[in-house]
Amino acid sequence: MTDQVIKLDTLDQLLEQERALLLEGNLEGLGKLLPQKEAIIEDLLNESLLSRDAVAPIERKLQRNQLLLDGALDGIRAVAARLAALRQVRSALDTYDAQGRRQTVETSKHGTLEKRA
Numbered sequence: 796m797t798d799q800v801i802k803l804d805t806l807d808q809l810l811e812q813e814r815a816l817l818l819e820g821n822l823e824g825l826g827k828l829l830p831q832k833e834a835i836i837e838d839l840l841n842e843s844l845l846s847r848d849a850v851a852p853i854e855r856k857l858q859r860n861q862l863l864l865d866g867a868l869d870g871i872r873a874v875a876a877r878l879a880a881l882r883q884v885r886s887a888l889d890t891y892d893a894q895g896r897r898q899t900v901e902t903s904k905h906g907t908l909e910k911r912a
Contacts, residue, residue: 799842803849806835810856817863825864 809832816824839845888900 799839799845799849802835802839803853806832806839806853807856809835810853810860813860814856814863817860817867820867822867 809828813825813828813832816822816828839850886902888902890898890900892898
């Protein structure tokens with residue numbers, strides 16, 4: 796096996812691990828894989844004799860993982876937006892008057908709310 800084939804196989808395995816971590820939602824594990832992945836890709840980019848046929852499967856896996864990563868980031872952004880909205884509700888209540896103008900009513904931070912069945 797040539798050094799290039801070994802690097803491509805290693806990158807292929809890393810991309811499979813990355814996919815599994817993305818599907819699990821293990822973002823910490825993704826961070827640990829990144830330096831290895833970057834180093835191998837950098838080495839491969841510096842090689843002048845890369846065959847298109849050898850790189851095509853890796854490229855497809857990179858694209859697949861990018862789609863998964865984009866989905867994970869969209870989910871994180873949605874959670875962050877939802878948490879921000881919940882914090883806003885705790886500090887103020889937005890209402891509308893008879894003319895349709897928005898009004899903000901500040902809520903008390905010291906008050907408690909009792910739930911009754």
